[in-house]
Amino acid sequence: MLYPSTDLPAAPPRHDARPPVPEQCYRCGARGPKLVCPRCKVARYCNQECYKLDWKRPEKGGFHKLNCGTYSLLTRSNTLPPASLRPTVEASVLNRVRMYLSPIACLHHSLKGPGFVYLQSPHPLAAFAFPGPGLRDAHGPVHASRAGSRSLVLTYVPIGEFPQLTRDDFEVAEALPHLTGALKGMDPREHVLLLVKFRCGFLGVLKTVVVLGYDVCLKLAEDYKGQETYQLDIDDV
Incomplete structure (x- = not known):
């Protein structure tokens, strides 16, 4: 405790001094993702399939379910x-x-x-x-x-x-x-x-x-x- x-x-x-990162799909890394997670409104995906795959538990290759609440907390500012x-x-x-x-x-x-x-x-x-x-x-x-x-x-x-x-x-x-x-x-x-x-x-x-x-x-x-x-x-x- x-x-x-x-x-x-x-x-x-203080924000990190680093070059801007282009928008990319949180699952496959493709540029210009069109969809945004309706829960955290931060994670972006190129299609529904990528979103579904990323929502899985880490042992199945997904990370969003684990981190969705933190994305929402940090928003896009990453602070x-x-x-x-x-x-x-x-x-x-x-x-x-x-x-x-x-x-x-x-x-x-x-x-x-x-x-x-x-x-x-x-x-x-x-x-x-x-x-x-x-x-x-x-x-x-x-x-x-x-x-x-x-x-x-x-x-x-x-x-x-x-x-x-x-x-x-x-x-x-x-x-x-x-x-x-x-x-x-x-x-x-x-x-x-x-x-x-x-x-x-x-x-x-x-x-x-x-x-x-x-x-x-x-x-x-x-x-x-x-x-x-x-x-x-x-x-x-």
Whole structure:
């Protein structure tokens, strides 16, 4: 379960700097599709057959049934509305990396003292809104120019080293009072504090539960000793 300690307001969304993608059928990739899904009003198809095939479950070669609700949420802008930012962080990011996050946090807390995990990604949060491995977004089938892993970078930062972090990334400076406030009275054996940042401008201070228990996490963290930064591909975990 994810719950807030305090939240920072999301910054205005920044759109990806990439060449425009021509309209294409979400099933076969043909240019100039004529039909639009009546449910999400985003996905486009060249004919009814393509629409029916794409509506099937992923194991049968279709993806629309899985992603129709997300297409509707993203619309054609491919950015998430503010109300859905936190649920996406929880369901699509933290739930996928929790088994790595807790051992990393517990290990470094035992070595460096109170602090937080700085979780950041070079990708916009919308890229994590789909359950599949980046196969699609609100613009349709992924082109080579938009393909790639959905990566996250995790770094444990002792609270005393926060000023060093702001020298490299001044945007996170406003998070300090939220972080220090959340650390007061927080039991690191039970909770992990996070500073979360995505390329789209989302910035938040979150708190999540330590899974498996502090002592078990310390044993699992043996493989992480000596590492300061950890990179994860969310589709490989």
